[in-house]
Amino acid sequence: MPDVLVLVDHDGERVSTSTYELLAAARRLGDPAAVVPGTPGTAARLRESLARHGATSVHAAESAEAAEYLVTPAVDALELLARETAPAAVLVSAVTDGREVAARLAARLDAGLLIDAVDLDSSGVVTQIVFGGSYTVRSRVTRGIPVITVRPGAFEPDEHPGEAALRTLTLPPVDPAASARVTARRAAPAGDRPALTEAPVVVSGGRGVAGADGFEVVEELADALGGAVGASRAAVDAGYYPHQFQVGQTGQTVSPQLYIALGISGAIQHLAGMQTSRTIVAVNTDPEAPILDLADFGVVGDLFAVAPQLTREVAARRIAG
The missing domain is CATH 3.40.50.620 (HUPs)
Structure with missing residues (x-):
């Protein structure tokens, strides 16, 4: 061959x-x-x-x-x-x-x-x-x-x-x-989470997270699931989360086993970077959010109420298992 x-x-x-x-x-x-x-x-x-x-x-x-x-x-x-x-x-x-x-x-x-x-x-x-x-x-x-x-x-x-x-x-x-020559190197901040493009689970936050402090909810759920944290372009542009974690057409393209979108409406730029994920779960207060049309499971509700409940349930099942 x-x-x-x-x-x-x-x-x-x-x-x-x-x-x-x-x-x-x-x-x-x-x-x-x-x-x-x-x-x-x-x-x-x-x-x-x-x-x-x-x-x-x-x-x-x-x-x-x-x-x-x-x-x-x-x-x-x-x-x-x-x-x-x-x-x-x-x-x-x-x-x-x-x-x-x-x-x-x-x-x-x-x-x-x-x-x-x-x-x-x-x-x-x-x-x-x-x-x-x-x-x-x-x-x-x-x-x-x-x-x-x-x-x-x-x-x-x-x-x-x-x-x-x-x-x-x-x-x-x-x-x-x-050719472009490397003139200096700086190590990326080390962490325990898997790389965004390699993680089997990705939990991403969008504009609905409403600020940098709000990403704590996203991180807690990602950590409970052993996954990586992502962000929409809107969240990155607003300064809520660093650019290297942006998921979308102008960011990282991901295709994990499970993708959870918290407060992300579903702009076409974002969907292009994650729509081949095996299972998609979306939480949004807007029942007309485009991402709910793509999601396998959609929750119309406040992410700050839904995500912590999910985090606690995942943690409880891990302890019980």
Whole structure:
């Protein structure tokens, strides 16, 4: 079977859940070939976990300067492998960096680009939700090697143990004049909650939370469920919660098992970022709120009355269980 190149998202020690999802998607088209950009030794550390999730080969796209530049080393590695191996497709996670990598790669290869896929069949036909969630379309690349970004949470990661050959790539030097260089790094505030795009449960607050202090109710419910906290654009723009937690077309795209929307009316921008969630629960005082049309379970009521009751019930069942 042909290779399917999968760009590995990692922090140097741990592979992201979205990469395991890509490996599961890649098996529909061929043999998953993991591409690991990073500093020397990174691929060897990640090889075992990648093989356990179905990678048949691991390409070490390593260099001392890999951590010094944004995006370019990953694009260089994928382009080199794509030209050498003629893969069935290149799969990249539809996160901020992944979207840029995919776009640059498609331009270099003069190939078709499909973005934000939520499904993929064995013939290479991709399902996408477009125009802010108004339509579902099925698309296929008709020119060159398909470059596809996959929405995090669209596929279930599963273990598919096997052997993964480790191969080393020799990358060209990065052109500083044509690349963005990292000049400083600052660690994100540490916390016990899972990453927003990887969490099986997301609890989001909107304008109805009515202030930064109101997000305490959102956080308490998220913590009771072991989930992540999100926010609508309206809440972020109002300064209620930091931008990195924004869910929507201009924020993070999520597809958890359970999405709870507290005080979110359901602007099309927000729906586009969460509507592929497996189960959606919405709490809103407005019975005409658009999000109630999308929700599997809707509650017309005050979130400050409903959410604490739900938090207490979840906590009680955990203790009893």
